[in-house]
Amino acid sequence: MxxxxxxxxxxxxxxxxxxxxxxxxxxxxxxxxxxxxxxxxxxxxxxxxWAGAQWRTHSTAQDFELQKWDLASYTRWFQTVDEEKKKPGQATKSGLAKFNNVVYWTEKDEEISNGPENVWFASHMRSFEVIPQSSLPKGAIAGARYDAITIDTTxxxxxxxxxxxxxxxxxxxxxxxxxxxxxxxxxxxxxxxxxxxxxxxxxxxxxxxxxxxxxxxxxxxVHPIRGQTVLVRGVPPQLRTIIRGQGVSYVIPRAASNSTILGGTKQVGNWNQEPDDATTKWILESCKELAPELLNEKGEFDVLSVNVGFRPGRTxxxxxxxxxxxxxxxxxxxxxxxxxxxxxxxxxxxxxxxxxxxxxxxxxxxxxxxxx
Ligand SMILES: Cc1cc2nc3c(=O)[nH]c(=O)nc-3n(C[C@H](O)[C@H](O)[C@H](O)COP(=O)(O)OP(=O)(O)OC[C@H]3O[C@@H](n4cnc5c(N)ncnc54)[C@H](O)[C@@H]3O)c2cc1C
Incomplete structure (x- = not known):
């Protein structure tokens, strides 16, 4: 009270x-x-x-409290999208949009140690399904899809x-x-x-x-976890992610501003505020297979900005x-x-x-x- x-x-x-x-x-x-x-x-x-931003849990199977917090935002954001009767890819007044999130793993990590069908959040996600092995792209060992939310941060x-x-x-x-x-x-x-x-x-x-x-x-x-991303023009039909061991490639559509965040890095303890050119090149190249719809006639993304943000990590x-x-x-x-x-x-x-x-x-x- x-x-x-x-x-x-x-x-x-x-x-x-x-x-x-x-x-x-x-x-x-x-x-x-x-x-x-x-x-x-x-x-x-x-x-x-500077955040992407999307709903994608970082909680482990043992983080029961953080799982609860993750699910609170999942529920409340979907409530907003539903109340405003938004279809996939349409933004709410607050800059939220629902997209199907396609996630691929290239190696067996803690999250999928019991198989992608047994990730802790599987039963809580809308439209959760495992992608059959026969439909996985080259290099992926597992995949799943579910409905998620993206947030146009501004x-x-x-x-x-x-x-x-x-x-x-x-x-x-x-x-x-x-x-x-x-x-x-x-x-x-x-x-x-x-x-x-x-x-x-x-x-x-x-x-x-x-x-x-x-x-x-x-x-x-408290320490920085440096994230470099690239903002490009256009919105793909899905939110897509490839988890590669310690690294991750993602495309996060921003439906409210016809743009998409491509990422990204997670560099613990790195305070470098300047975008690193080699990283930008890697992000653009590694995201081509994730968002081919956004490539121009030259086969490149239309880059709007290159960004660096520091996630507030805490031991x-x-x-x-x-x-x-x-x-x-x-x-x-x-x-x-x-x-x-x-x-x-x-x-x-x-x-x-x-x-x-x-x-x-x-x-x-x-x-x-x-x-x-
Ligand atoms: C590249 C990248 C991608 C990300 N993707 C996601 C994602 O997909 N999903 C997700 O959930 N999160 C994501 N994050 C993480 C998310 O952005 C952060 O966890 C979140 O923004 C932290 O918010 P905060 O309010 O704690 O800190 P901040 O946004 O940094 O706000 C801190 C506030 O405190 C104020 N302040 C501090 N000190 C003082 C002072 N002495 N006097 C007055 N004011 C003060 C600052 O001015 C500021 O207003 C991402 C982050 C990055 C960098």
Whole structure:
């Protein structure tokens, strides 16, 4: 249950912070988002605009909690697509679209150790089927197809801001300093809010600072997982993926903007912001067989941009945890919510629900203690 008049300040306007703000607003809280980067900004410190993005689980068969979070977004995104009566390949107002996802594996990995028919998510996917061996392309040892969702990130992030505003939340663009640690950042936030006309006392913070949690907390377990992708013109009829051991080739259609993301790399610990030409060439060549419909008369893709983003990896997985922090401006409760690596979109609903539960529990315990 929300606490009457509770005001939650979310640090971060990536997909994690924005979805968390929406979830708290929908549950009766007052919410202010403070962020250095907001939708529309492009920075290597701000991951969300650079994502593919698609629903494709990264959870293992043992990650029961993360599986639950993955399935929350699968269900809710399909609800939106169904409510707006969208056919495959048609975008919703929020930039979502359903596509059949064709996935091939070139070697036996952990995910398909018991066969592609026994991946943990098989029974949860719409239209899941194993591709017969006789229909596999050269080099593939297994394949499956199922209905999935793609997300046009620019449209989706702007939609989340609109939801926040419609629910009477606010988004403030401001950087919180990291020089005096988390306590210094929280004290600055507390001093800053009245400057923006927000005078409601702060009940709790949510720290959804993504890769910058490395400096803000500071948390040295947070590290970059570099992703280079290429945006090309046109939309293929399917979402397609080839999983090649440690590497992966994918084509993610963006139905809302007649474009497609080709990928990609996952380079742990690599901070190089510049696109690497050899990688671009490899991505373009390896995706030709996945999206032949998009090749021009010269047999090449029409390249719109080459992009680099840093997934907020974290040793041990996402951190969702409540902590109390003493600052110059008072003692504050913070729920950390960062480290979603390559799955921040698909984990966003479940992660926000969990954060809501953690802060609700915290407030209830405090109320009970106060009554004793
Ligand atoms: C190439 C690529 C492909 C991807 N594909 C997918 C996919 O298909 N599906 C999927 O689910 N995910 C995908 N991801 C992962 C996804 O993009 C991330 O997990 C997600 O964007 C992380 O969101 P976030 O809100 O935690 O961080 P961010 O988007 O980085 O947001 C962090 C926010 O915190 C703010 N902030 C930080 N420090 C401060 C401070 N001191 N003061 C004020 N504000 C601060 C920032 O300004 C920003 O607003 C992909 C990522 C990449 C790079």
């Amino acid at each position: 929300p606490v009457a008049n509770a005001h939650v300040v979310v640090i971060g306007a990536g997909v994690v912070g924005l979805q968390t703000a929406v979830t708290f607003l929908e549950n009766g809280y007052d919410v202010t988002v403070i962020a250095k980067h907001v939708p529309g900004d492009k920075s290597s410190e701000y991951t969300s605009p 449209v989706y992030l702007a939609y989340l801001v609109d939801r926040i505003t419609a629910l009477r939340g606010r988004v403030i663009k401001a950087e919180l300093p990291t020089t005096n640690g988390l306590a210094g950042a929280l004290a600055t936030a507390a001093r800053l809010l009245p400057v923006y006309g927000v005078n409601t006392p702060i009940s709790a913070f949510v720290n959804a600072s993504g890769i910058l949690a490395r400096e803000l907390v500071p948390d040295s377990a 041990g997985g996402p951190r969702l945890e409540v902590e109390e922090v003493q600052t110059e401006a008072g003692r504050f409760v913070v729920c950390h919510e960062y480290g979603h690596a390559g799955a921040g979109y698909q984990l966003s609903f479940g992660s926000a629900d969990k954060t809501l539960g953690l802060l609700n529990d915290h407030f209830e315990k405090k109320l009970t203690r106060a009554k004793l």
